[in-house]
Amino acid sequence: MKGCCILVSSLPNTPDSSALCPLSGKLLLKHELHYPDEQIHQWLNEGAVTHISSIEKTLTGRRCMRCGNTKHYLFAEMPCHACQSTCYYCRNCIQMGRVLACQPLYYGASATSYPEHPEPCEWEGSLSRFQLDAATRITAAMASERERLLVWAVCGAGKTEMLFPGLTQALSQGKRICLATPRTDVVRELLPRMKAAFPGVSLEGLYGDSPDKAGDAQLIIATTHQLYRYAYCFDVVVIDEIDAFPFHADPSLNYAAKRAAKATASFIYLTATPRRKQKWAIAFRQLPVVFVARRFHGYPLPVPQLKMIASLRRQLKAGQLPNVIAQHIASQQQRGTRQLLLFVPTIQLAEMLTDLLAAHYSSITSVHSKDPDREHKIQQFRNREKSLLMTTTILERGVTFPSVDVFVLDAGHDVFDEAALVQMAGRAGRSPDDPCGDVIFYHAGKRNAMVDAVAAIKRMNRIGSTL
Amino acid sequence: MRCLLCHASIEQDVNWDTVLKPVETRVMCAACRETLPLIEGNVCPICNRKMDCNATCSDCQKWEQSDKWQGVLKRNQSLYHYHEGIQEVITQWKYRGDYVLVKLFQSDIERIVKDRRKQWPTAVVPIPLSSERLVERGFNQAEAIARLMTRKPVHLLERLDSEKQSKKTRYERLNRINPFRSKTSVPPHVLLVDDIYTTGATLRYAAKALQDAGCLHIESFTLIRG
Ligand SMILES: [Zn+2]
Ligand SMILES: [Zn+2]
Ligand SMILES: [Zn+2]
Ligand SMILES: [Zn+2]
Numbered sequence: 001m002k003g004c005c006i007l008v009s010s011l012p013n014t015p016d017s018s019a020l021c022p023l024s025g026k027l028l029l030k031h032e033l034h035y036p037d038e039q040i041h042q043w044l045n046e047g048a049v050t051h052i053s054s055i056e057k058t059l060t061g062r063r064c065m066r067c068g069n070t071k072h073y074l075f076a077e078m079p080c081h082a083c084q085s086t087c088y089y090c091r092n093c094i095q096m097g098r099v100l101a102c103q104p105l106y107y108g109a110s111a112t113s114y115p116e117h118p119e120p121c122e123w124e125g126s127l128s129r130f131q132l133d134a135a136t137r138i139t140a141a142m143a144s145e146r147e148r149l150l151v152w153a154v155c156g157a158g159k160t161e162m163l164f165p166g167l168t169q170a171l172s173q174g175k176r177i178c179l180a181t182p183r184t185d186v187v188r189e190l191l192p193r194m195k196a197a198f199p200g201v202s203l204e205g206l207y208g209d210s211p212d213k214a215g216d217a218q219l220i221i222a223t224t225h226q227l228y229r230y231a232y233c234f235d236v237v238v239i240d241e242i243d244a245f246p247f248h249a250d251p252s253l254n255y256a257a258k259r260a261a262k263a264t265a266s267f268i269y270l271t272a273t274p275r276r277k278q279k280w281a282i283a284f285r286q287l288p289v290v291f292v293a294r295r296f297h298g299y300p301l302p303v304p305q306l307k308m309i310a311s312l313r314r315q316l317k318a319g320q321l322p323n324v325i326a327q328h329i330a331s332q333q334q335r336g337t338r339q340l341l342l343f344v345p346t347i348q349l350a351e352m353l354t355d356l357l358a359a360h361y362s363s364i365t366s367v368h369s370k371d372p373d374r375e376h377k378i379q380q381f382r383n384r385e386k387s388l389l390m391t392t393t394i395l396e397r398g399v400t401f402p403s404v405d406v407f408v409l410d411a412g413h414d415v416f417d418e419a420a421l422v423q424m425a426g427r428a429g430r431s432p433d434d435p436c437g438d439v440i441f442y443h444a445g446k447r448n449a450m451v452d453a454v455a456a457i458k459r460m461n462r463i464g465s466t467l
Numbered sequence: 468m469r470c471l472l473c474h475a476s477i478e479q480d481v482n483w484d485t486v487l488k489p490v491e492t493r494v495m496c497a498a499c500r501e502t503l504p505l506i507e508g509n510v511c512p513i514c515n516r517k518m519d520c521n522a523t524c525s526d527c528q529k530w531e532q533s534d535k536w537q538g539v540l541k542r543n544q545s546l547y548h549y550h551e552g553i554q555e556v557i558t559q560w561k562y563r564g565d566y567v568l569v570k571l572f573q574s575d576i577e578r579i580v581k582d583r584r585k586q587w588p589t590a591v592v593p594i595p596l597s598s599e600r601l602v603e604r605g606f607n608q609a610e611a612i613a614r615l616m617t618r619k620p621v622h623l624l625e626r627l628d629s630e631k632q633s634k635k636t637r638y639e640r641l642n643r644i645n646p647f648r649s650k651t652s653v654p655p656h657v658l659l660v661d662d663i664y665t666t667g668a669t670l671r672y673a674a675k676a677l678q679d680a681g682c683l684h685i686e687s688f689t690l691i692r693g
Binding site (some may be wrong): 033073074076077078079081082088091095098100 | 470474559562563565566567601602603604605606
């Protein structure tokens with residue numbers, strides 16, 4: 001990217017690596033430096049830390065040097081207390097702290113080396129034959145330089161485990177790795193698994209209000225926005241769910257990912273539901289790809305059943321749950337074998353239906369993106385303290401429960417695109433002990449997204465059955 | 468033009484009105500406009516809280532029964548109701564520091580200033596931030612509002628403490644040392660300006676400091692009635 005090049009060329013030579021500085025590889029705002037001023041001055045004098053102008057003028061406008069934003073409507077002016085004049089700031093990355101034109105960014109230029117771990121992996125499981133091919137390709141990409149690889153693996157293929165051999169190899173070479181994912185819930189889920197698999201490696205999980213803050217571990221698991229705070233420090237960058245919001249919608253995250261990586265870094269992209277742009281890149285062989293069409297346990301993906309209820313929207317609007325659905329929920333809960341994930345399109349609907357169903361089922365809980373108690377409730381469901389979880393699309397990806405049925409209410413709603421529907425269906429049948437699971441899309445009229453999602457699932461099952 | 472909140476493009480409708488009159492540039496889309504509901508209907512005549520009838524609310528009755536606080540703040544006028552959606556806008560503006568969002572309130576503020584020009588005191592005094600907060604945020608939100616009301620806000624107050632008072636009890640709020648200090652020469656009538664009226668304690672302490680310095684009549688204007 002253009003922005004990267006400008007930044008690279010304006011960087012001073014990397015000083016002697018003996019001057020170890022904890023800000024190495026970081027790109028931070030003044031208030032993010034939790035060190036005394038004298039210490040920072042010393043680093044600046046030694047060249048371990050350098051100032052970089054935060055917002056630069058370009059031929060046509062401005063560029064934020066932290067997030068790469070050049071859109072004019074995402075810059076604004078303010079009367080600035082610090083410089084006592086009118087200053088520009090970047091609105092695009094403001095949720096990570098405001099970048100003001102008069103305040104430089106602090107770049108930790110000194111190189112830190114990380115230990116080589118000869119045998120870091122203590123995971124005792126083994127990869128299925130469906131995972132092996134992809135794992136080999138991932139290992140090769142991580143072991144070399146400037147490689148790119150797209151891993152297109154169905155939901156439940158076991159992509160985390162597929163990364164283990166590659167991570168093992170990279171860690172044995174002393175490489176620094178970042179695994180970026182769009183969702184906080186996924187960071188929280190991956191962190192204990194990674195810690196168990198690589199107990200001797202320094203490892204941190206970073207998200208908005210994470211307990212880990214320092215961010216100087218060898219293996220970083222972070223939400224995509226955290227990449228804004230790094231520059232030229234990772235040897236391997238793994239980006240999970242590249243098709244998911246916000247990564248696909250926000251070009252500055254792509255910029256941040258490239259900037260966070262060393263020039264020689266390899267990139268691994270993971271997806272279960274690539275978008276058209278990525279499919280094109282594959283079709284034109286711009287991006288090497290490896291398919292994993294079978295789940296790790298070898299069983300096919302559950303195919304969604306479509307159930308049309310003409311009065312669905314009218315009844316939901318009137319605060320009622322159609323009888324058919326109420327009966328399905330009742331018999332599902334009576335069977336008591338699987339838990340139930342109930343997806344709804346909006347927060348209001350989640351709240352309304354939770355109240356309605358709570359009268360009949362004491363074992364119901366619900367989560368949405370603005371729920372402060374989300375982590376706790378998900379844990380309760382995971383512990384099987386609750387048997388029914390009502391959720392908006394926030395749980396469509398990444399989070400796994402071993403044995404659930406999946407009902408989607410108003411599957412024709414605009415918030416459910418093809419990828420979302422495939423992902424929600426992909427929550428069912430994750431465990432080898434219970435590889436099936438009922439997936440039902442309740443709708444008020446067929447939409448393309450639904451039909452496409454079912455076709456995509458069937459196609460993957462067909463490819464998988466020939467393996 | 469793009470919506471300042473959701474960045475969707477806004478179509479500027481061109482009709483006889485907009486051709487003949489100066490165009491009011493729209494800064495937000497219709498959907499985002501709904502996050503800023505104006506206060507209408509029955510309100511407490513002192514603090515502007517929404518009421519079933521135009522009676523003084525119980526909080527204001529308590530203020531007015533106290534010898535110390537009676538009549539200190541004559542009247543408060545606010546623009547918007549408090550709710551979850553407006554809290555998000557304020558968080559983005561004040562705490563994340565997205566200064567430009569002040570434009571969202573501009574036309575509503577200009578309208579109310581026009582309506583009240585005859586009644587309101589002419590000296591517009593923003594509630595100051597402590598210097599610590601000012602350095603942190605880079606701007607004072609009350610000052611930003613005041614600048615939309617008048618070209619020359621008057622700076623009469625200084626803030627001595629930090630702003631954290633949320634965990635105090637009502638008794639502690641009402642009987643602590645006044646965090647504001649006023650200049651010695653003050654005009655007789657003052658309109659205080661702040662972003663939000665929550666308990667009314669901040670505005671009353673500021674008013675008290677001004678009153679002690681010789682101010683006779685103090686009212687207030689806030690963006691939100693919490
Ligand atoms: Zn930016
Ligand atoms: Zn400035
Ligand atoms: Zn909008
Ligand atoms: Zn009142």
